[in-house]
Amino acid sequence: MKIAVAKGDGIGPEIMDAVLSIFNANKVPLEYQVVDMGKWVFDKGFSNGMTPEAKQTIEELGILFKGPMETPKGKGVKSVNVTARKTWNTYANKRVFQTLHGVDTVFSKAGIPIDITIVRENIEDTYGGIEHMLTQDVALSRRFITRPGSLQVIRYAFEMARKNGAKRITCGHKANIMKLTDGLFLECFQEVAKEYPDLKADDVIVDDLAMKLVVRPQEFDVVVLTNLQGDIISDLCAGLVGGLGFAPSANIGDHIAIFEAVHGTAPDIAGKNIANPTALLLSGIAMLRHLGLMENAAVIENSLLFTLEQGVHTGDFGDKSTPALNTTAFAEAIIANLGQTPKHGAKALLANKPVTTTAFKLAKNEMMVSEDPQQEEILGVDLFIESSEQPDFIAKKCQRHAGVKFNLVNISNRGTQVWPTGSVYTNLVNQYNVRFESIDDSALNQQDVLGLYVSLSGDFKICSSELLNRWGGKKAYSLAQGQ
Numbered sequence: 001m002k003i004a005v006a007k008g009d010g011i012g013p014e015i016m017d018a019v020l021s022i023f024n025a026n027k028v029p030l031e032y033q034v035v036d037m038g039k040w041v042f043d044k045g046f047s048n049g050m051t052p053e054a055k056q057t058i059e060e061l062g063i064l065f066k067g068p069m070e071t072p073k074g075k076g077v078k079s080v081n082v083t084a085r086k087t088w089n090t091y092a093n094k095r096v097f098q099t100l101h102g103v104d105t106v107f108s109k110a111g112i113p114i115d116i117t118i119v120r121e122n123i124e125d126t127y128g129g130i131e132h133m134l135t136q137d138v139a140l141s142r143r144f145i146t147r148p149g150s151l152q153v154i155r156y157a158f159e160m161a162r163k164n165g166a167k168r169i170t171c172g173h174k175a176n177i178m179k180l181t182d183g184l185f186l187e188c189f190q191e192v193a194k195e196y197p198d199l200k201a202d203d204v205i206v207d208d209l210a211m212k213l214v215v216r217p218q219e220f221d222v223v224v225l226t227n228l229q230g231d232i233i234s235d236l237c238a239g240l241v242g243g244l245g246f247a248p249s250a251n252i253g254d255h256i257a258i259f260e261a262v263h264g265t266a267p268d269i270a271g272k273n274i275a276n277p278t279a280l281l282l283s284g285i286a287m288l289r290h291l292g293l294m295e296n297a298a299v300i301e302n303s304l305l306f307t308l309e310q311g312v313h314t315g316d317f318g319d320k321s322t323p324a325l326n327t328t329a330f331a332e333a334i335i336a337n338l339g340q341t342p343k344h345g346a347k348a349l350l351a352n353k354p355v356t357t358t359a360f361k362l363a364k365n366e367m368m369v370s371e372d373p374q375q376e377e378i379l380g381v382d383l384f385i386e387s388s389e390q391p392d393f394i395a396k397k398c399q400r401h402a403g404v405k406f407n408l409v410n411i412s413n414r415g416t417q418v419w420p421t422g423s424v425y426t427n428l429v430n431q432y433n434v435r436f437e438s439i440d441d442s443a444l445n446q447q448d449v450l451g452l453y454v455s456l457s458g459d460f461k462i463c464s465s466e467l468l469n470r471w472g473g474k475k476a477y478s479l480a481q482g483q
């Protein structure tokens with residue numbers, strides 16, 4: 001089987017060469033097609049950081065093993081790492097954090113074992129990068145959480161947890177504050193949990209989760225989160241097991257999967273051959289298991305664990321009183337130990353399965369929609385206006401535009417109600433949300449809303465708008481603080 005390999009920028013080529021030398025020494029039955037991705041590809045004028053040939057190869061082969069890549073600083077260029085994950089719908093980011101003997105941490109010294117798998121949603125949330133300045137002072141980021149997207153990643157997490165014999169699966173969220181977005185994610189979690197009665201499923205508010213992971217990490221098994229919260233919590237977990245040098249990551253989709261280390265290009269040590277290749281090696285081992293190469297994965301992982309147990313280390317970890325090895329020598333030590341069994345956490349030598357690929361040519365984009373469409377009604381509109389006037393003055397002006405169909409219900413500033421009631425102690429910025437709802441809760445149409453929009457635009461600059469919808473009798477918008 002052939003897979004695509006992108007060596008990456010900074011320390012990428014050094015650690016990728018080290019990992020592939022270990023794979024070759026173990027006669028891993030894979031061929032590698034090197035593809036052009038990364039900073040130097042941006043520099044050549046390819047605005048998404050990869051050549052069209054690279055894109056085609058990855059779509060044909062279905063597996064990308066990649067080193068870290070630098071995103072050129074400055075406006076208009078998006079991270080090639082994020083572009084790759086999103087374009088190919090690798091919706092689940094799986095990161096496994098395990099105690100490694102030989103890598104000293106507060107927990108290993110206290111004899112507390114850690115084995116946590118974080119599944120982070122990988123496409124949605126604020127990572128859409130859909131951001132606008134609404135006024136000179138006000139920036140807005142759109143945070144998308146969708147039902148199909150949440151179900152996809154949550155289902156993956158439950159399946160993976162069951163397959164790996166996990167006992168507990170936890171949803172981290174902030175549904176107490178973000179009732180619609182995180183609320184939807186949590187609702188999807190609770191829905192899917194019903195299909196897996198054998199797994200203990202629970203949820204923890206993300207700030208509490210951060211504290212509990214630090215205080216009692218041994219109580220957690222699989223944790224599933226939205227994108228940004230998952231990003232932060234997984235770096236916290238990397239810290240629990242020794243830092244970024246030990247944090248692998250798999251980006252899993254239905255057709256394409258990307259394996260990479262969590263860390264970046266480490267520009268401060270690039271070109272010196274001193275980087276730690278362990279995180280990329282662990283990512284590569286996860287890739288071998290994903291492909292069914294169970295025996296190769298186990299032999300290489302056992303050798304890595306054995307090598308770490310011997311106290312062999314690169315400069316970023318380990319006993320400072322013993323000399324650190326460089327990247328190449330560290331890889332050579334692992335090669336020399338192939339076939340050895342570690343004292344702790346030895347992996348069983350399961351036989352390799354026939355390698356298959358999930359990549360195939362798709363004829364069109366897949367549309368993911370809820371199966372159960374509900375009756376929709378428009379109840380009103382939130383109009384976001386630019387103004388530096390006081391709330392009472394704005395209310396008087398807005399009421400003139402309400403006409404016979406709308407009521408001015410409330411005015412808020414940064415989400416806090418400032419009219420009809422509020423406090424003079426609430427600081428204001430030059431952007432208000434004026435909320436109009438239909439008189440008597442009756443349904444409106446888009447023309448009604450446009451009429452109001454046109455009328456109000458005579459008095460204010462409208463920076464943005466959102467319809468207030470009701471689906472199946474349920475209001476589908478949040479209340480302002482204090483409403």
Ligand code: NAI
Pocket residue numbers: 011015067068069070071081244245260261262263264265266267268269274275276277279316
């Ligand atoms: P970084 O992870 O590259 O470095 C943070 C610190 O950890 C540095 O002191 C570095 O020397 C150290 N470090 C990281 N990996 C190491 C390793 N394998 N061995 C020894 N020490 C290691 O994070 P930073 O500096 O924030 O980002 C640098 C560049 O990497 C940026 O351009 C960023 O966009 C990119 N990046 C790429 C990622 C990817 O390709 N998936 C992920 C994160 C950052």
